[in-house]
Structures are given as structure tokens and as C-alpha cells.
Amino acid sequence: MLRAxxxxxxxxQLKVLKGIDLEVQKSEVVAIIGASxxxxxxxxxxxxxxxxxDQGQIFIHDKDVFSQSAKSLAAFRNxxxxxxxxxxxxxxxxxxxxxxxxxxxxxxxxxxxxIRKKAQELMDMLGLTSRMEHKPAELSGGxxxxxxxxxxxxxxxxxxxxxxxxxxxxxxNALDLHNLFFQLRKDLGHTFIIVTHNDELSKMADRRxxxxxxxxxxx
Numbered sequence: 001m002l003r004a005x006x007x008x009x010x011x012x013q014l015k016v017l018k019g020i021d022l023e024v025q026k027s028e029v030v031a032i033i034g035a036s037x038x039x040x041x042x043x044x045x046x047x048x049x050x051x052x053x054d055q056g057q058i059f060i061h062d063k064d065v066f067s068q069s070a071k072s073l074a075a076f077r078n079x080x081x082x083x084x085x086x087x088x089x090x091x092x093x094x095x096x097x098x099x100x101x102x103x104x105x106x107x108x109x110x111x112x113x114x115i116r117k118k119a120q121e122l123m124d125m126l127g128l129t130s131r132m133e134h135k136p137a138e139l140s141g142g143x144x145x146x147x148x149x150x151x152x153x154x155x156x157x158x159x160x161x162x163x164x165x166x167x168x169x170x171x172x173n174a175l176d177l178h179n180l181f182f183q184l185r186k187d188l189g190h191t192f193i194i195v196t197h198n199d200e201l202s203k204m205a206d207r208r209x210x211x212x213x214x215x216x217x218x219x
Contacts, residue, residue: 001026001158001191002047007056009042016042018214020056026158029185029192031205038211040195041163047193048161049077060159078107082152082190086164088144090136090151096143097123097132100150107155115154122150126180142173149180153188160184162194166201178204 002024009017016039024030032040045051058065090099104115126146166174178201184190202208210218
């Protein structure tokens with residue numbers, strides 16, 4: 001469902017990615033591993049169209065994603081890709097439920113009743129029924145991260161990208177989150193690409209891709 005071809009990226013004189021080729025199949029869970037500075041997060045941001053490559057192409061469902069206009073690319077990203085970050089990126093002034101609804105409202109504000117219903121269903125599924133009206137500061141770290149996962153799922157994206165998703169969680173909440181990803185894959189068929197330093201999570205994945213100095217050194 002996703003293919004990267006000869007992806008290169010530099011920041012000034014620093015060449016971060018030096019020709020990355022990879023393929024990810026539908027409903028696969030892939031971990032991207034490597035030392036700090038290897039280019040993992042840069043690659044993930046390019047795969048998620050948050051950043052563009054200097055050279056190379058990204059295909060999702062055989063669509064060259066960067067061939068679109070900026071407006072079309074933003075709409076494609078919002079609909080087709082969900083993101084889970086280490087620091088949650090929840091908006092502090094909104095409730096957990098409102099945070100989950102946000103990408104859906106961006107996509108189609110006129111569908112607010114249906115988006116609210118789906119957000120409630122997702123939060124029920126993730127064990128957040130009693131926390132919907134709480135603001136992020138009133139949630140535990142694990143609850144915040146599960147809220148972020150629900151937000152990533154609100155538009156039913158095919159692809160979920162996660163950047164160190166358990167980096168700020170204790171061992172129990174980290175394991176719960178890891179198991180949640182695999183349960184979501186089983187129940188809903190999502191595809192996951194996860195950048196992680198967590199060895200346990202990377203070993204649970206279907207496949208591990210190791211980066212070193214901007215190239216794939218092991219798969």
C-alpha cells in the first residue's frame with residue numbers, strides 16, 4: 001500500500017536520507033529502528049507527507065502523493081493518514097472528545113453529529129468512556145496517548161504513522177499501547193509504521209527496518 005523510491009533529504013549541508021527504498025503491505029506493522037540521528041523521524045514525516053523529499057517519490061495505493069497540489073495533499077493527508085506522536089499534541093483548551101473529533105471536523109465540519117458519534121464510539125472502544133469531557137491536563141499519560149490514538153482513527157485512515165508513541169509512558173502503559181496497535185490491526189485492518197527505540201515493540205512488529213546514517217542497513 002506504500003512504496004518509497006530513492007528518497008533523499010538534506011537540511012543545509014547535512015544529508016539526512018541518502019536514497020531510501022522501502023515497501024509496506026496493507027495491514028502490516030512495520031517498525032523503523034536505529035540510533036538517534038539515523039533519519040527515522042525524517043523518513044516518517046516524509047512518508048506521512050508532513051515534509052517533502054529533495055529527491056525520490058512516495059506512492060500510497062499507487063498514487064504519487066507529492067504530484068498533488070498543496071491543498072489536495074493536505075486533504076489527502078487528513079483523510080488517509082493518522083498520526084500518533086510521542087508528546088500527544090492534544091490541544092489543551094479542548095476536551096478529549098473535542099480533540100478526537102478535530103480531524104473529522106477539518107475534513108467535513110457539516111457532518112459534526114456523525115463525527116461526534118464516531119468519536120464517542122472510538123473512545124468507548126479504547127476505554128475512555130468516562131474521560132470524554134476531561135481536558136488533556138486532567139488525563140493520565142496513558143489516557144492522553146489513547147486519546148491521541150482515537151484522534152488518529154477518526155477519519156478511518158488506511159495508514160497510521162507513530163513516532164516514538166510509547167516514549168513518555170511507563171512500562172505498563174507502553175505495553176498496553178503496543179497491544180492496542182496489534183488489536184486495531186486485527187479488528188480494523190490498519191497498517192502501522194512505527195518509529196521506536198522500544199526493543200520490545202520493534203520485536204512484536206511483522207518487520208523491522210533499521211536505518212543507519214540515512215540508509216537502510218538491515219531488514
